[in-house]
Amino acid sequence: MFLVLNGPNLNRLGLREPGVYGAQTLEDLERQCEAWGAELGVAVTCRQSNFEGQLLEWIHEAQEQGFTGIVINPGALTHYSYALRDAISGQPLPVVEVHISNVDAREEFRHKSVTAAVCRGKISGLGFTGYRLAMDYLAEVLSPETG
Numbered sequence: 001m002f003l004v005l006n007g008p009n010l011n012r013l014g015l016r017e018p019g020v021y022g023a024q025t026l027e028d029l030e031r032q033c034e035a036w037g038a039e040l041g042v043a044v045t046c047r048q049s050n051f052e053g054q055l056l057e058w059i060h061e062a063q064e065q066g067f068t069g070i071v072i073n074p075g076a077l078t079h080y081s082y083a084l085r086d087a088i089s090g091q092p093l094p095v096v097e098v099h100i101s102n103v104d105a106r107e108e109f110r111h112k113s114v115t116a117a118v119c120r121g122k123i124s125g126l127g128f129t130g131y132r133l134a135m136d137y138l139a140e141v142l143s144p145e146t147g
C-alpha cells in the first residue's frame, strides 16, 4: 500500500502557473496515481496538505497505518525544511521524491533539495509521469523477488 503525499500549493495544480505545472488538477493527478497503483496491484492513498506539520504526522504514522512505500512531492518545503527531512530519515519506509517541473532548470533556490538525500532518489521534470515511475520503483524494490 503506497502513500502519495503532495505538499504546499499542489492543491492549486491546473490553476497555478499552468505553463510550468500543466493544466491538469490535483484530482486528475490523484486519480492517475490510483489507476497506476491498480495496474501494479497496489492500493494507493493520496493526501495533500499546505501545512508542514500535517505532512510530518502523515509520515510518522505511515508504517503503522500499513503503508509500505511513500512518494512525496514536498513542494517548496523541499528547499528548506529540515523538519521534513528529519521526518523522512526517522522512519523506515522507502521514500521517493518527485517534482513535476524540472527544478534544476529553474531558479537557483530550487536547485537545492534538503530532503532528496534521505530519499531513495529524486525524479524531476517529467510531469505527472514522475509519480508513476516512483511507484514502479517502489513496487520493484518491495516485490519478494527483488527484495
Ligand code: DQA
Residues within 6 Å of the ligand: 008, 009, 010, 073, 074, 075, 076, 077, 078, 098, 099, 100, 101, 102, 103, 110
Ligand atoms: C515542485 C517544485 C518546487 O520548487 C515548487 O516549490 C513546487 C512544486 C514541482 O513539483 O515541480 O511547489 O515541487
